[in-house]
Amino acid sequence: MGSLTRLIVFLSILAAITRKSNSQYLFPITKHEPTNQFYTTFNIGSPTKSPVNLLLDLGTNLTWLNCRKLKSLSSxxxxxxxxxxxxxxxxxxCDGKSCLYKQPNPLGQNPIVTGRVVQDIASISTTDGGKFLSQVSVPRFTFSCAGEKTLEGLPPPVAGVLALSPGSSSFTKQVTSAFNVIPKFSLCLPSSGTGRFYIAGIHYFIPPFNDSSSSIPMTLTPIRGTDSGDYLLLVLNIYVGGSPLKLNPDLLTGGAKLSTVVHYTVLQTDIYNALAQSFTLEAKTMGIFKVPSVAPFKHCFDARTAGKNLRGPNVSVIEIGLPGRIxxxxxxxxxxNTVVKVKETVMCLAFIxxxxxxxxxxxxGSHQLQDHMLEFDFSGTVLAFSESLLLHNTSCSTWTSKK
Incomplete structure (x- = not known):
């Protein structure tokens, strides 16, 4: 009987571990329209929970926030x-016995400030891929306390910065380690409304992709995490309207950094000039007229001369060539994702x-990433990216009504 009991206990534990490893977690993503910055919200503290809004940043190694925004500091x-x-x-x-962390503001509005490293309970939501389910706790969520001045330049609703870097201290690494789940996270940045941030995502229920048999088509490419905390893609080519740009190969060797805090893609001058020239020539052949520039953009067009479709204004497609499996x-x-409307009749090439x-x-930048599903997989150091969800008549802002 003792052996049978031990076997039952073992199988129960094994089943629990299996269920636990298949857990996935969901957070909302809000776009702060005046600044075009993205933040998420979850609770910190016990027994009094404090909802905090934290800026999403792929380049920050340790989450930091103004701890005075928390309702209770008792835990x-x-x-x-x-x-x-x-x-x-x-x-x-170090400051005596206390651990310190230098908090770099990703928006660069003030000098780096040093804050004390602390731990508290974080409450997050499980999901089936479509809706929020039960609340679970990360018992020792590690972050740093920042002063009021550190928040200068951040959107007003935001209390700090959520670390999404490849480093071991990032929020995503802490959650996946705490729950022994798949070491990956996914972002679906909304162009408006509320988007989604998954940790250990298995299924993404975004209409019309409402079950595992109709999953979002994704393409894989290697991704590299750097010591500075950045994610880099290896770029092979850049295309406009299907034709590759004529570039010095050295301009591609540095790869492309992904950013959720830089809104419009920034290119070195020679890359930008080649892209803008090719895009402008393509626009001319499509009957789209150029108009005077509107800062910070250099190349702008008459929006009335461009047609529209599910993908937005009918302009040339810009593609990045990346290494794949074969x-x-x-x-x-x-x-x-390629142009932005700056006036009622004016749209500009959304590159800087x-x-x-x-x-x-x-x-x-995030304007180019909006309405694409991005999956950062640490186990295989790969990025899975979808084509624009607008091509499927949906978006990152579309929430399923799945029960």
Missing amino acids: LRLVTCQSSTCKFIPGNG GEVKWGFYGA DGGKKPENLMVI
């Missing part, structure tokens, strides 16, 4: 300098000239 615990938790945080420091794959950006010697030759 907040300081992380000691000698702890393994502190030692694994990039850029850590050759080059292309990530296409259509009208809604970053100068001759920028820190990064290419930074793909």
Whole structure:
């Protein structure tokens, strides 16, 4: 009987582990329209829970926030300098026994400020892929407390920055480690309304993709995480209207950084000029007239001369050639992601000239990422990306009514 009991207990534990490893978590993504920045919301603290809004940043290694925004600090615990938790945080420091973290503001509005590293309970929601289910707790969520001045330049509703970098201290790595789930997260940035942020996502219920048998088509490409906390894609070519740009190959060797805080894609001057020239020539052949520029954009057009379709304004497709499993794959950006309406009758090429010697030759911004499903998989160091959901007459803002 004892052996049978032990077997039953073992099988129960195994079943629990299996169920746990198949868990997935869902967070809302809100677009702050005045600043075009994206943030998510969840609860921190116990027993009094405080909902906090945190800016999504792919380049931050440790979440930081103004702890004065929390309703109760009673469950907040300081992380000691000698702890393994502190030692694994990039850029850590010490103040006596307390662990410190230098908080770089991703919007660059003020100098780096050092804050104390703390832990508290974070409450997040499980999901079936379509709706929020039960609340679960991350018992030792590690983050840093920031001062009021550190928040300068961030959208008013935001209390800090959520770390989504490849580093071991990022929010996503902490959640996947705490629950022993698939080490990946997914973003579906909305062009308006509410989008979705998944951790360990298995199914994504976005109409018409409402079950596992009709999953969103995704393309895989390698992704590299850097020591600075960035995600880089290896770029093979850039195409406009199906034709490759004539570029010095050295301009592509640095790859393309992905960013959720830079809104419009920034390109080194030579890359930008080649792209803008090709796009303008294509526009001319399509009967789309050029008009005076509107800052910060250099190339603008008469919106009335461009037709419309599901993908937005009917303009040339811009594609990035990336390495795939058996050759080059292309990530296409259509009208809604390539141009932006700045006046009632004026639309502009939604790319920025970053100068001759920028820190990064290419930074793909959130305007280009909107309404694409992006899946960052740490287990295989790959990025899975969808084509624009607008092609399927849906978007990241569309929430399923699945029961």
